[in-house]
Amino acid sequence: MFENIGEIVLLFWRTLLALPLVWRQRQKVFEQFFEIGNASLLMVCILSFFIGGVLALQTGPLLTEKSLGSYLGGIVGYSICRELAPIMMSILIAGRIGSAMAAEIGSMRVYQEIDALRTMNINPIHYLVLPRLVAMAFALPMLVIVAILVGWFGGAVVAEGNNHIGLSFQAFYFSLRQFVESKDVANGIFKTFCFALIIAVVSCHQGLMTIGGPRGIGRSVTKAVVNSIVLIVIFDYVLTRVLMLFNK
């Protein structure tokens, strides 16, 4: 396990050292960026709309009963931007894109394509890992911005449409503006940026470490997703704690 962590840290460090070469790999960065966005945008919108909606549905009637209905926008808005959108979207992307990265790089390893790159003096970290890391670092925070907006919208729709809540759009928006500050959104996006790095590095590492045939690729994909999710949850706590210190 510690050997794995060491390898992941080393891979991350080597990829950071290769950052000056990113312009040369810009076409691959755009391809990956498109792949991540195109494959996930609709799913992100559906997921975040219903997360916002169910949050309003669960808390709205209770708050209304206690005459605290005007706080609903703030509660939904704060929860989504600080916690739910970053973590739920990161888990979604780990499952959808992280698995694809591990499978693609894993099959390249198994079928000697990575060896072929090395014989041509092409560094697999520059060619494969760097574009994926950079694309993920940009794409995931952008998806989370969309998720936050759609989640707020989902909460507002349910707040207005549900008979037990009956909070108007304007009232929801006013409550949201009152409680949620731009630094809350920035915190959520910063966390997402860190999660994006985790997903890309863990998935690429698992791909590069793949051994065996199709079964080995399957094992790598599972490990990439599980390890990414575990690390995301652990880092979520650590980052939240650290950001609370800065926000005091």
Place this chain on the structure above:
Amino acid sequence: MNASAPNPYGVSVQVRGLRKSFDGQEVLKGIDLEVRPGEIFVIMGPSGSGKSVLLKHIIGLDPPDDGEILINGESIQTPEIASKYRLALVFQSGALLNSLTVGENVGLYLTEHRLKSPEEISKIVSEKLEAVGLKDVADKMPNELSGGMKKRVAIARALVIEPQLILYDEPTSELDPLSAVVIGEEILKLKNEIHVTSIVVSHDRELAFGVADRIAVINDGRIVTIGTPDEVKKTSDPLVQRFLNADFKRDPPKPKAYEKFT
């Protein structure tokens, strides 16, 4: 690294006391051999004898447990070696990048190292593909090609590097006899035209005796014999003789168990 530089001579390769184990099982048990600049050196041996592992060590893909590999007297493990000498390996499977077209695969070295303009790369790709007898395949994906075509594309990809040392891993496996002859002729043509040093791993006797300047027979991780094709044919080693003369018998001796019941 300059792919356009002239390539007057191949490089020499020396393997000294090479040992390698995987999970406690020793695959290479002290290999010593020397390949001269510009010669075609064929490594033969039965399946599982360590030929492909030896090839991967020679090009530096695997580090040895013990011993060393020298290219023109310099260790293959030296970081600068990849930029100092142009080495290429034609994989058994071709190892073409499946996400790229044939043309992109062939031109990958030039594109990634930014050695030529896109127009020049496109021209070189067409030339090299034609040199291995392939036309109008540059826009195809590797999965649209037959096994023989993939191998020839892999050779074209190696040619683009203008290598000083080219290694072939089972270049004629899975090929029909006609395609195998084409590959053999390609190997000879490269030696005659650009004097590249070639190391060919194969258990194809026709190919080995057809193209080799010298042959090494390897078995169970050890070199059994090294010599010119004639010397190897005349060797008295029983394993080499069995390997070289193995053939089907139309009326094989009946198994003992069969005799017992009849």
